[in-house]
Amino acid sequence: MNNIKERAIGGFLFLYKDSLLKNSIFLMVASFIQSIVGFFFWVIAARYYSANDVGITSAIFSGISLISMVGSLGLYRALIYYLPRENKTDKIISSCLTINVSSSIIFSFIFIYGLKIWSPDLISTLNNLKEILIFLFITIAISISALISATFTAGRRSSFCIIKDSVYNLVKIFPLFFLINFGAMGIITSLSFGLFLSLIIGFYLLFKLWKYRPGLKLDPIIKNMAIFSAGNYVADIFYNLPRLILPIMILNMISEESAGYFYIAIMMACLLYGISQSISNSFLVESSDKDEFWNNVNKSIKFNMIILIPGIFLLVIFGKFILSIFSPNYAENATSTMIILTMTSIPLSLISIFNAVMNAHNRVMNRIKMNIMVAGITILLSVISIDLMKMNIEGIAISYLIANMIGAIIVINRTNDPKELTLRLIRDIKTDMRCILI
Secondary structure (H helix, E strand, C coil): CHHHHHHHHHHHHHHHHCHHHHHHHHHHHHHHHHHHHHHHHHHHHHHHCCHHHHHHHHHHHHHHHHHHHHHHCCHHHHHHHHCCCCCCHHHHHHHHHHHHHHHHHHHHHHHHHCHHHHCHHHCCCCCCHHHHHHHHHHHHHHHHHHHHHHHHHHCCCCHHHHHHHHHHHHHCCHHHHHCHHHCHHHHHHHHHHHHHHHHHHHHHHHHHHHCCCCCCCCCCHHHHHHHHHHHHHHHHHHHHHHHHHHHHHHHHHCCHHHHHHHHHHHHHHHHHHHHHHHHHHHHHHHCCCHHHHHHHHHHHHHHHHHHHHHHHHHHHHHHHHHHHHHCHHHHHHHHHHHHHHHHCHHHHHHHHHHHHHHHHCCCHHHHHHHHHHHHHHHHHHHHHHHHCCCCCHHHHHHHHHHHHHHHHHHHHHCCCCHHHHHHHHHHHHHHHHHHHHC
16 A cells, blocks of 8 residues: 555656646646536536527537637747747737737638628528627637637646636536527627636736736737747648538538537547647647657657547547437437547547647648648548538548548658557557556
C-alpha cells in the first residue's frame, strides 16, 4: 500500500513539475468540463425542445463556430507562439482583439446575408433584428473568449481556462427551461447569458496574468505576426471545416433530425478530439525550449495515446447508454455514427501533433497542405456517400475517418524510420500503461 501511495505521489509531483504535461492536463480538464456540461446542456435541449429545434440550433451553432474560426485570422495560435517569445504583451493582446472583433462582425453579416445561398432553412430563424443581434453577440463573444484562452495557455496558466469556461458552461444551462417557447432561438439565447459572465471573469483573469487592460488598438508588432497568423488562419479553417460544415450539409441534404443526431454524435467524439488539441497547444508553448524539442514531441505523442486509448474504450462500451439519456431516438440513430467518429480520434490526434510540430518550426505551409487534403477528402466522400451511395449519417462519419487515416499514414511515413517509430511508441505506451494500472 505504501509503495502504491509513494508512486502516486511521485507521479503527481512529476506532472506538476513538467509544464508541458501540467498545461496539457489543465487544457484537457477545461475541454472535458466543457464537453460534460455541454452534454447535459444538449440532454436538456433534446428533452424539452423538438428534434427540429436541436437540428436547426446545431446548424446555427456550426455557423457561429465557423465564423469565429474564420474571424480569428489565425491569431489564437499566433498568441500562443508569440507571447512567450515577446515582451510587448499588452500591445500584442490589444492588436489581436481589435482585429478579431472587426473580422467577426464582417463575417457575421456575410453569413447572415448569404443564407439564401448556403442554408435557406435558417432564414426563418434569423429573420429579425433581435435574433441577428443575439447571433452577432455570441459570435463576437466566442471569438474573444478563444483569444483570452490562448493568452492563458501562452502564460502557462491554463487553469484559468477551467474557471472561465466553467462559468460559461454552467450558466448557459439555466435559461433553457424558461425559453422553450422560443424554439431554436431559445437554445441559442441561453448561450449568450453564459458567455456574458464568462467574458467578465476572463478579462479579470487576463489582468491578473498579464496586467492587461482592455482596449481596441493596433500596434506595428502585428506585422511581425501576420505571416504566421495568416498561415494558421488558412490551416485552422481547413482543420475544423469538416466538423463545422458537415451538420449544415446534413441539414440541407438529408434532414433536420439527422443533423441533430450527427451533431450530438460528434459532440461526444469531441471529448477525445480535445485531448490531442490540448497537448498540441501546450507543446507549442514549450517549443521555445530548443534543447527539449524532440523529447517534448515524443512525450506529447505518448501522453496523447495513454489518455486517448482508455477514452475510446469507454465511449465504445457506454456510448449507446449515454446517447439514450438524450432520448431513445438518439441511441437508435446516432450510436454507430458516434463509434465511427470516436475511432477517428486516433488518426486525428497524430495529425494534430504533426501540425503543432510544423508550427513550432514555422513551416505553416505543410500544415495547410495536410488540412486541405483531409478536409477535401472528407467533403468529397461525404457527398458521394449521400448522393451516389444513398447512405445516412454513418457514411459521413466513415468519410471523416478515412480522410484522417490517410493523413495519419502520411504523417508516419514522413518520419525517418516509420516502422521503428511505430514499434517504439507502441512499446513505450504499453510500458507506461502497465505502470499506471499496476
